[in-house]
Amino acid sequence: xxxxxxxxxxxxxxxxxxxxxxxxxxxxxxxxxxxxxxxxxxxxxxxxxxxxxxxxxxxxxxxxxxxxxxxxxxxxxxxxxxxxxxxxxxxxxxxxxxxxxxxxxxxxxxxxxxxxxxxxxxxxxxxxxxxxxxxxxxxxxxxxxxxxxxxxxxxxxxxxxxxxxxxxxxxxxxxxxxxxxxxxxxxxxxxxxxxxxxxxxxxxxxxxxxxxxxxxxxxxxxxxxxxxxxxxxxxxxxxxxxxxxxxxxxxxxxxx
Numbered sequence: 001x002x003x004x005x006x007x008x009x010x011x012x013x014x015x016x017x018x019x020x021x022x023x024x025x026x027x028x029x030x031x032x033x034x035x036x037x038x039x040x041x042x043x044x045x046x047x048x049x050x051x052x053x054x055x056x057x058x059x060x061x062x063x064x065x066x067x068x069x070x071x072x073x074x075x076x077x078x079x080x081x082x083x084x085x086x087x088x089x090x091x092x093x094x095x096x097x098x099x100x101x102x103x104x105x106x107x108x109x110x111x112x113x114x115x116x117x118x119x120x121x122x123x124x125x126x127x128x129x130x131x132x133x134x135x136x137x138x139x140x141x142x143x144x145x146x147x148x149x150x151x152x153x154x155x156x157x158x159x160x161x162x163x164x165x166x167x168x169x170x171x172x173x174x175x176x177x178x179x180x181x182x183x184x185x186x187x188x189x190x191x192x193x194x195x196x197x198x199x200x201x202x203x204x205x206x207x208x209x210x211x212x213x214x215x216x217x218x219x220x221x222x223x224x225x226x227x228x229x230x231x232x233x234x235x236x237x238x239x240x241x242x243x244x245x246x247x248x249x250x251x252x253x254x255x256x
Contacts, residue, residue, distance in 0.1 A: 004039040004080040006112065006134055006178045012039070012211060013200040019212040021202055022220070025051045025068045029217050030075030038079050040202075042114065042136075042214060043069045045084040045144070050218050057143045060086045062100055069108035082136050083110035087144040090115055090124055097124045101133050114181070116142040118168020122175045129176035137172030139165055140206065141184035154205075156185040169193045169201075181214065182206045184231070205231030 002008070012019045021040040024030045025047045033041050047068050048060035069083045083104035090097035097115075104110045112134035115121050125135045140155045156162040165185055172180045179200040182190050187207025194201045194210050203210030218224050219232035223239055 001037065001078045003078050006080065009040060009080065009179055009200055009212075013198075019200075021212055021214040023050075023214070023216045024072045024076070025217070027071045027075040030072040030079075030081075033217070034076045034079050040082060040212070040214075041072060041076055041079045042082045043072045043084055043110070044216065045086045046216055047084075048086075050216065050224075058087045062086060062089050062103070065089075066103065066108055069104055069110055073109035080112070081110050082112045082114050083108055084114045090121070094124060094127050098127060098131060098133075101128050102131075105133060112136055112178070114138055116144050118165075119171040122171045125172065125175035125177050135175075135177045136202075137169070137175075137177040137180035138183065139168040139172060139180060140182050143183075152184070154184050154186065156189045162186075162189050165189065166193060166196070169197060173197050173199050179212075182210055205229065 009019070019039055021042060022033055022038055023044040023046060024033050024041045025043065030041060043065070045057040045060055045065065047065065048054040048057045051068060052060060052064060054060060065084065065086050069081075073081050085100060085104070089100040101113045104113050113128070114136040115124060116138040118137070118139045125137065128135050141152060143152065156165045169180055169182070177199065179202060180197070181202045181204065182193060184205040187209060190201065190203055190206035191209035200211040202212040202214050204214050215232050219228040220235050222228070222234040222237040225239055228234055
């Protein structure tokens with residue numbers, strides 16, 4: 001198997017070849033995605049809910065994210081691993097951004113980091129890129145702004161909102177990011193941005209026209225008691241299956 005690099009991700013767009021990406025949060029899931037030849041694994045700050053049981057992505061810390069990043073990079077030998085920078089690990093200053101992003105590469109063994117935002121983090125992104133730290137951008141619905149956005153809602157439905165997302169996506173590209181996640185925006189807007197940019201777009205809940213797609217590992221497996229988002233197709237019901245296995249185990253032990 002090849003070792004996926006940023007150039008491979010860029011080449012998918014050049015070849016108009018759709019590509020699948022997924023999140024991972026531990027060694028075993030990373031091994032599975034790696035064996036399945038998933039080119040890019042995002043260690044998402046969605047670990048806040050999936051792994052640590054918080055209500056949003058806001059509470060998860062650098063230390064908590066570092067634990068899962070290191071586990072994933074130990075399991076992924078061929079996929080490109082991108083570490084999601086948690087809330088307040090980059091917003092306060094360029095210095096804080098550089099320090100924390102550097103930790104994900106030096107101690108976490110990630111190959112790149114992801115930041116939410118567009119125009120207002122342009123300098124953060126360019127500073128990282130100029131220092132040799134690859135960056136994946138993220139615009140549209142930005143979960144770390146959950147409170148400011150009053151929840152998880154589709155963004156870019158008005159002309160003004162759409163233009164802001166276009167401006168943010170262009171800022172991400174101009175600052176040197178190698179790609180950008182488009183989350184929960186109208187499909188026509190996602191198509192417009194994808195056609196406009198020279199860097200790959202990775203959609204989540206933004207239609208099929210993006211260069212790549214990403215979903216949360218646990219959502220596509222049905223590995224949660226909570227209902228998956230509408231944009232996440234479930235390919236199994238692992239929660240029910242595993243629950244039944246555990247109940248059978250319990251029953252067997254109690255019968256001995």
